[in-house]
Amino acid sequence: MRWISEPSEERPRVWQSLLAKVKRTIKEQPLRKLQTIGGRQLEFLYANEMVGDDKIELKAGVAFCFRRYHELIQDLVRGAWVRFVRGLRENQPLLGQTVDLDEFMFGSERADLSAARPVLFDFQEGRCFYCEGALQSRVEVDHFVPWSFYPVDLGHNFVLAHASCNAAKKDRLAAYKHLHRWCDRNVEQGTELGAAFDEVGVLHDLQASWRVTSWAYGQAAAAGVHVWTMGAKSVPLDRRWLGLQGMRL
Known part of the structure; x- marks a missing residue:
């Protein structure tokens, strides 16, 4: 639906x-x-x-x-x-x-995600996950697979973004280039990221995040849904997404 x-x-x-x-x-x-x-x-x-x-x-x-x-x-x-x-x-x-x-x-109340912000800031080296510009004021923790699709707060699904980028993305799945970056981060740094989340009390389950993301993009591909790339622009989902590490259905 x-x-x-x-x-x-x-x-x-x-x-x-x-x-x-x-x-x-x-x-x-x-x-x-x-x-x-x-x-x-x-x-x-x-x-x-x-x-x-x-x-x-x-x-x-x-x-x-x-x-x-x-x-x-x-x-x-x-x-x-x-x-x-x-x-x-x-x-x-x-x-x-x-x-x-x-x-x-059934979803849960939106939790305060502020504890994840400094962790993500360090792992992203102070850069917006989407536009890669420097993060300064008005920074937000975004659910990479939108909350409306998967209403559970899991740390590996979080990315740090400019408020403007987060607002532009809304509740859409992100395009291939963003998914590629998300996969690379969790493949290369997933274990370290999980340990950092443990220190600040952020719930995480990397395997569940992989499965949910694979499922979400699989459903989007089957339905022919356009995915968000930047600003108000959306594009068809690049078929190469299935070849990304971790995206095995």
């Missing part, structure tokens, strides 16, 4: 087709099954016969209960999903051993 979350001039028909498909899926899957308990079709939220229409009408009191008990309902639903996903063994290699599954699935 995330890979074409915004329509582009290059893919308007694909975008409209995706919206239609998602709409059909929501109508045919969760809405029809949400009130199925133990194989029985119940109607405690809304009338099932309304699911085929373009809207549903909640029964009296349902909206109030959602508002009043939303924290309890949220915890119950999250717990059920976590138990289900944890039972799928093939998910563990991607998640890594140190990643909290609840945080991975």
Whole structure:
């Protein structure tokens, strides 16, 4: 879903087709099954016969209960999903051993990343990771694979950048030249970087970062998504990304 979350001039028909498909899926899957308990079709939220229409009408009191008990309902639903996903063994290699599954699935509060700033500054020799200009004021820690794709703070995914470069990148994947630099850094300095993160209490899992990055770029390549290069410019993902060390799917 995330890979074409915004329509582009290059893919308007694909975008409209995706919206239609998602709409059909929501109508045919969760809405029809949400009130199925133990194989029985119940109607405690809304009338099932309304699911085929373009809207549903909640029964009296349902909206109030959602508002009043939303924290309890949220915890119950999250717990059920976590138990289900944890039972799928093939998910563990991607998640890594140190990643909290609840945080991975549902995100967590954005942490204060200031502890990582001096570490990254030293390893990048005071240069912006993206434009390579000198870092002075308005410096920010950026998630190389955007937080919106992988909402967990892992140190090897961090880079230090000018606030302007970070703002221009937004929540997009970075182009081949940036990925090349990220891979080289973690291949050559990954162990030292991890030790430095340990000293300041920054969570890290290099293997998980490799797997997540490989997965993210693989999905982007399959969807034909353009990646960010600099400023407002985006380009197709260079096919050479698969040859970079660490990017083995």
